[in-house]
Amino acid sequence: MIIKGRLWVETDQGKVLGPGRIELLERINECGSLRQAALQMEMSYKKAWDLISDMNAQFTQPLVNSSRGGKNGGTAVVTAKGLEVIRQYRELQDHFQNFLKEVPVKFQL
Amino acid sequence: MIIKGRLWVETDQGKVLGPGRIELLERINECGSLRQAALQMEMSYKKAWDLISDMNAQFTQPLVNSSRGGKNGGTAVVTAKGLEVIRQYRELQDHFQNFLKEVPVKFQL
Numbered sequence: 001m002i003i004k005g006r007l008w009v010e011t012d013q014g015k016v017l018g019p020g021r022i023e024l025l026e027r028i029n030e031c032g033s034l035r036q037a038a039l040q041m042e043m044s045y046k047k048a049w050d051l052i053s054d055m056n057a058q059f060t061q062p063l064v065n066s067s068r069g070g071k072n073g074g075t076a077v078v079t080a081k082g083l084e085v086i087r088q089y090r091e092l093q094d095h096f097q098n099f100l101k102e103v104p105v106k107f108q109l
Numbered sequence: 110m111i112i113k114g115r116l117w118v119e120t121d122q123g124k125v126l127g128p129g130r131i132e133l134l135e136r137i138n139e140c141g142s143l144r145q146a147a148l149q150m151e152m153s154y155k156k157a158w159d160l161i162s163d164m165n166a167q168f169t170q171p172l173v174n175s176s177r178g179g180k181n182g183g184t185a186v187v188t189a190k191g192l193e194v195i196r197q198y199r200e201l202q203d204h205f206q207n208f209l210k211e212v213p214v215k216f217q218l
Binding site: 001002003004007008010011016017058059060085088091092095099103104105106107109 | 115116169
């Protein structure tokens with residue numbers, strides 16, 4: 001029997017960060033392309049674009065700068081603020097994994 | 110900006126406890142009826158029945174004893190094991206709320 005969980009971050013405007021959004025940022029950072037990142041996650045380009053737009057609108061600085069078009073379908077760059085958010089979310093996940101390991105509640109089947 | 114989360118408990122057979130299942134147990138415990146508890150949660154009777162069956166099958170002792178039929182549509186009683194599970198899940202939630210309050214990661218918009 002294992003305790004699992006998920007965390008997300010909300011503002012008054014709704015969800016702003018969660019596991020899917022962070023994975024999208026990480027993949028954009030690795031491959032430099034919103035389209036490729038969306039493909040890797042089996043997510044539509046529109047969905048990925050909407051998630052990034054939403055995050056960029058909710059933070060005071062954009063997390064991703066992207067340009068559309070061109071031979072390779074545009075590029076996307078995770079900004080310094082975006083990298084900071086990824087790092088902080090990973091740190092949060094580390095704390096959460098420790099919590100799940102150490103929480104003194106044991107269910108018996 | 111607020112960090113939120115949800116926890117659930119899994120076995121090799123899949124999910125066994127989560128917020129919805131615990132709420133169902135709590136409502137059955139309050140009203141003594143699976144049908145009433147399902148109604149209160151806007152859940153179909155079949156769905157509620159399936160969730161309880163699944164929990165009863167996964168634990169070594171049933172969490173709910175129920176009888177079908179009769180004038181009032183049968184009764185359902187949360188067992189001592191069921192009450193223990195509810196109590197443990199609440200304890201887990203208390204630890205989790207403390208974790209969320211105290212985790213030293215602050216996102217800035």
